[in-house]
Amino acid sequence: MLTYDVLIVGSGGAGLYAALESRMEEDVQVAVLTKVYPTRSHTGAAQGGVNAALANVDSTDSWEEHWFDTVKGSDYLADQDSAELLCREAPQVIREMEHWGCPFDRTKEGKIAQRPFGGASKTRACYAADKIGHVMLHTLYEQGLRHGVDYFNEWVTLSLLHNGQRCLGVNALDARTGKLHTIQAKAVILATGGYGRIYWNRTSNAYGNTGDGTAIAYRAGLPLKDMEFVQFHPTGLRRTGILMSEGARGEGAYLLNGWGERFMTRYAPEKMELGPRDLISRAIETEVRQGRGGPEDEVFLDLTHLGAKRIMERLPQIRQLCIDFEGVDPIEEPIPIKPTAHYSMGGIHTDINGLTSIEGIYAAGEAGCVSVHGANRLGGNSLLDILVFGRRAGVHALEYARKTDFLPMPKNVLKMAQSCINGLMEGDSKESLADIRRDMANLMADKAGIYRDETGLTEAVNKLEELKERYKKLRVQDKSKVFNTELVAGLELGNMLDLAEIVVKGALSRQESRGAHYREDFQYRDDDNWLKHTIATKGTDGKPVLSFKPVTITNFQPEARTY
Numbered sequence: 001m002l003t004y005d006v007l008i009v010g011s012g013g014a015g016l017y018a019a020l021e022s023r024m025e026e027d028v029q030v031a032v033l034t035k036v037y038p039t040r041s042h043t044g045a046a047q048g049g050v051n052a053a054l055a056n057v058d059s060t061d062s063w064e065e066h067w068f069d070t071v072k073g074s075d076y077l078a079d080q081d082s083a084e085l086l087c088r089e090a091p092q093v094i095r096e097m098e099h100w101g102c103p104f105d106r107t108k109e110g111k112i113a114q115r116p117f118g119g120a121s122k123t124r125a126c127y128a129a130d131k132i133g134h135v136m137l138h139t140l141y142e143q144g145l146r147h148g149v150d151y152f153n154e155w156v157t158l159s160l161l162h163n164g165q166r167c168l169g170v171n172a173l174d175a176r177t178g179k180l181h182t183i184q185a186k187a188v189i190l191a192t193g194g195y196g197r198i199y200w201n202r203t204s205n206a207y208g209n210t211g212d213g214t215a216i217a218y219r220a221g222l223p224l225k226d227m228e229f230v231q232f233h234p235t236g237l238r239r240t241g242i243l244m245s246e247g248a249r250g251e252g253a254y255l256l257n258g259w260g261e262r263f264m265t266r267y268a269p270e271k272m273e274l275g276p277r278d279l280i281s282r283a284i285e286t287e288v289r290q291g292r293g294g295p296e297d298e299v300f301l302d303l304t305h306l307g308a309k310r311i312m313e314r315l316p317q318i319r320q321l322c323i324d325f326e327g328v329d330p331i332e333e334p335i336p337i338k339p340t341a342h343y344s345m346g347g348i349h350t351d352i353n354g355l356t357s358i359e360g361i362y363a364a365g366e367a368g369c370v371s372v373h374g375a376n377r378l379g380g381n382s383l384l385d386i387l388v389f390g391r392r393a394g395v396h397a398l399e400y401a402r403k404t405d406f407l408p409m410p411k412n413v414l415k416m417a418q419s420c421i422n423g424l425m426e427g428d429s430k431e432s433l434a435d436i437r438r439d440m441a442n443l444m445a446d447k448a449g450i451y452r453d454e455t456g457l458t459e460a461v462n463k464l465e466e467l468k469e470r471y472k473k474l475r476v477q478d479k480s481k482v483f484n485t486e487l488v489a490g491l492e493l494g495n496m497l498d499l500a501e502i503v504v505k506g507a508l509s510r511q512e513s514r515g516a517h518y519r520e521d522f523q524y525r526d527d528d529n530w531l532k533h534t535i536a537t538k539g540t541d542g543k544p545v546l547s548f549k550p551v552t553i554t555n556f557q558p559e560a561r562t563y
């Protein structure tokens with residue numbers, strides 16, 4: 001059996017930073033287990049920037065202002081102590097990244113360059129053209145290799161092992177051979193990213209963002225938090241949902257409706273295109289619903305006035321994606337866009353060190369919910385979250401691993417994992433994986449997307465039950481062992497169905513509108529009744545049980561949120 005002091009599941013920015021921190025002592029053995037090759041993790045797709053109040057461009061910026069912007073952006077659902085840590089520690093982690101060799105763009109004076117971003121009162125997002133995630137991920141991977149972190153690439157984690165109090169390890173499938181393994185670990189850090197793929201056809205997320213770690217934690221009895229909050233990014237490419245970074249608007253791009261109007265004058269007259277994402281996504285949907293969209297119910301992101309030089313210099317990747325996937329050159333004409341499911345505010349409930357309710361089990365990054373983003377994340381704050389809280393989880397797991405021993409591993413721990421695989425592999429069925437996945441995604445986009453109401457959400461709860469029944473009958477057609485991608489997709493679909501159910505039930509229960517969660521039948525924020533986190537745990541009947549937890553308010557009393 002493989003044995004590690006600290007085992008990290010996921011090789012995005014959160015996982016790689018956690019790995020590096022927990023490997024700071026020579027005799028602590030650390031491994032990263034990842035279902036894709038490390039540098040293909042979704043972090044590598046991040047385009048626009050990472051926030052830190054360095055005050056390099058606007059000398060009046062401060063971490064306190066960043067803190068306030070974050071709390072206001074969250075529609076007051078963020079825990080203010082966590083958000084404080086996020087903003088206070090931001091300059092330190094960015095400098096650490098710089099020292100490790102992360103090639104940020106520079107100001108004329110040679111400092112780290114910063115650009116404006118949505119919902120921010122100051123120019124605060126550090127960037128590297130439109131490839132910030134790519135350069136961060138490569139820097140962290142290189143440092144991990146240098147520091148002796150072990151990597152298990154293309155290994156799919158199936159389940160989390162614990163004894164009710166303490167962590168034991170995980171079960172995983174080596175996709176390259178089809179073999180199942182138990183890996184024993186004193187500490188496990190889940191850093192498996194978000195669950196945006198539950199909206200399969202309308203998301204900016206990588207194919208692997210199926211919420212595996214979140215679903216695995218839920219099935220292992222760990223509570224999930226605020227799962228109903230899913231952010232729609234206003235500017236996804238019309239037909240594919242591929243992201244056109246907020247960096248484009250940071251550089252001065254306009255949003256135009258089908259009539260050529262800069263419609264944000266109606267919704268955020270001060271901030272205009274740099275309003276927060278939840279507000280702009282709703283503004284776009286409203287324009288389209290009221291008949292002011294383009295021929296395919298899209299609106300347009302106009303960069304043409306920025307000029308070819310600036311576009312080529314600052315937004316080269318955006319331009320190429322646009323040419324490749326939409327056949328439009330943004331130097332010449334406006335980009336057709338639609339809102340796209342982008343970020344999972346909800347996740348595994350943790351404290352400020354990433355610790356869950358089980359000793360030795362941590363979660364960090366988009367898979368976790370320490371609650372810095374509340375009901376709506378600000379652009380540039382997620383890459384920051386993965387650094388700050390990836391690092392904290394790593395530091396804490398290292399400390400924990402040093403002071404604990406390995407627990408004996410019970411026999412037959414692989415049995416459940418094996419029967420789950422057998423369930424998908426043995427026999428035949430008429431159900432098609434792609435059909436169930438498509439029906440789930442359409443249902444989520446229609447009934448649990450930007451606009452929600454009781455009728456639609458109730459329908460979604462019922463339809464999801466039917467889909468789960470169909471899933472039980474699903475058998476994969478590919479019976480091979482080596483690189484069975486259909487089997488992996490089958491496992492992922494099971495995870496997504498579990499999470500979709502929790503998202504929908506949380507959304508149905510929350511009778512108010514806050515941040516990314518907008519109920520047409522309850523259009524206002526209701527602090528008297530709903531200034532609280534939703535906690536979902538798995539009930540004895542296998543269905544989610546909801547409870548609530550107060551929001552930590554330390555400094556900013558909730559007020560009306562205008563931009």
Ligand SMILES: Cc1cc2nc3c(=O)[nH]c(=O)nc-3n(C[C@H](O)[C@H](O)[C@H](O)COP(=O)(O)OP(=O)(O)OC[C@H]3O[C@@H](n4cnc5c(N)ncnc54)[C@H](O)[C@@H]3O)c2cc1C
Nearest residue numbers: 010011012013014035043048049157193365366380382383
């Ligand atoms: C297109 C795009 C652009 C973005 N731009 C920005 C931006 O400019 N600024 C910003 O702040 N944020 C941005 N974000 C958000 C931000 O990039 C992500 O929230 C963040 O990178 C998530 O990092 P992570 O480490 O939590 O997870 P990810 O980077 O998603 O990595 C998840 C990891 O988990 C592994 N994994 C998953 N399931 C399993 C399993 N079962 N077994 C083993 N391994 C598993 C995967 O292999 C992967 O390595 C963007 C997001 C997208 C989608």
